[in-house]
Amino acid sequence: MNRGMVARIGVYAVLVVGSAVTLVPLVWLVACSVKNAEDFFAYTFFPPPDRLTLGNFRELFRQMSFLRNMMNSLFVAGTTVMVQLFFSSLGGFALAKYEFRGKRIVMVVMLATMMIPAQVMLAPLYELICRMRLADTYLGLIVPGAVSVFGMFLFRQSMLQIPDELLQAGRIDGCSEFGLFWRIAVPISRPMIGAFCLIAFMGTWNSFLWPQIILQSKELFTLPIALNQLVGLQRQDYGVLMAGTLLSILPVAMLFLVLQREFLSGLTAGAVKG
């Protein structure tokens, strides 16, 4: 065996071990969710096939309003993403393709605020939301997250590449300015839209601190909040807890599988070429 072969085998060995270490916790999660309480400690991973059970999932839906929490999460994340997407792509289009007064100032101020950790704003934002009587409502979750400075810069970056001639041609054909955005800029930016949707969805889906602060009523709890409650409630029922965790991460995983290609290229586009 020559040196090249040894090196190749070494590389594969490291990669395989690395992937295994990465995936084992996820496999363990799945295994824990399909074991009943007696088998939980008896088997590290999966029990024999005839002892597999969906009982944990049934328990989950029976004991807590898991379905309701899932719907809350889907509704809040879905709405937030749509609103963010519309406003930041429209704003990004204006900043990329028009010259207007105050443009530089707007961009500098926004860039500056991106450098500041969002937690600084928690206290005054909470006051504001309370004064608007939006505490403990869906709107209180959605509205503060409706603006995404990051998204706006992402769209500005990608829309800079739209040739001015194309827009001019549209104008000559009698297209309105909003039409230029809707019929030309948006379709061209489709890959970026895919990437942004996933990033924004993950951000809202996984958000914990803000909902934890403003939500009181159980009917409004999103999954992270509900799961945190479950940890406190059933210390012994680990299978149910793992089943809840598994179901909570499934929607993001599925969205990722759909948008994978767009996502990975969009993620690094700004970093590498910027």
Next chain:
Amino acid sequence: MSARRKGLFGWQQRYAPYLFVAPFIVLFCTFGLYPLVKSIVLSAFITSGPKSRVFVGLDNFLFLLTDPDFGKAVWNTAVFAACSVGIQLPLSLGLALLLNRKRLRGRNVFRLCFFSPRLVGMVFVGVMFSLIFAVRFGLLNVALNALFGTSLELHWLGEADYVMPALVLTSLWMYVGFNMIYFLAALQNVDLVLYEAATVDGANAFQRFWHVTLPQIKPVAVFVVILSTIGSFQLFELPYLMLQNSRGPDAAGLTIVMYLYENGFVTGDLGYASAIGWSLAVGVLVLALGQMVLSGTWKREA
């Protein structure tokens, strides 16, 4: 085209950009800029509930300097950031280098595997790993005992000394593969001609890495370091969930944001919470600027 229509057409072309950014600006000012400015004002008050509010000037910040709990929180957060960035990024770069080899089969599968933990939100990772670190049946102790033939029963989350290693391990699991994606993208952008030239000049593999690869991927590396540092300093969900909504033994899991949350939303002193927030913001800003200056990025961007 009639004069009237032309006028309307010209009008909407001239004012369109303002209309397009207007909703964004309004939202940004209400829910971004206003709270930001307001938090500076708030940080000069001691508050409890919506009614009671006492002006104290800079006292909140002065008090922070001598507050032992805040000191502990800063220390924990800084240790976490140093460990997770310092261990994570070399691992990410190493993996990226392995994956960047020519004729590597299954690159996309490996890439997907390494990236997958990033899809699990921090909260859910917290729940999951609180069980992985469990004393008797937890995956980590079981695996350690199986590998080394020991019968350890380590209280990962129950003993002050083990809490930080547990947090760092978890963050490695989450982010090594994620940051690898950035490095891999940077490596694939390096011009192959440079390697050929270096090889012709007689450079060995290490010299090629040190003199060709590193300078080429430096901008991305700096970007990843800064981003990871900022992210690490905002640590909250992971310890909060793993330690079941507590600070952990001896406050070993208390972080800056957790302390902010406790003060603002458990105790109800929004003023002190704002002061903690601004201390965090200024600290992170100074760190990020320091990293830019040290790496020489600043000169090119200015």
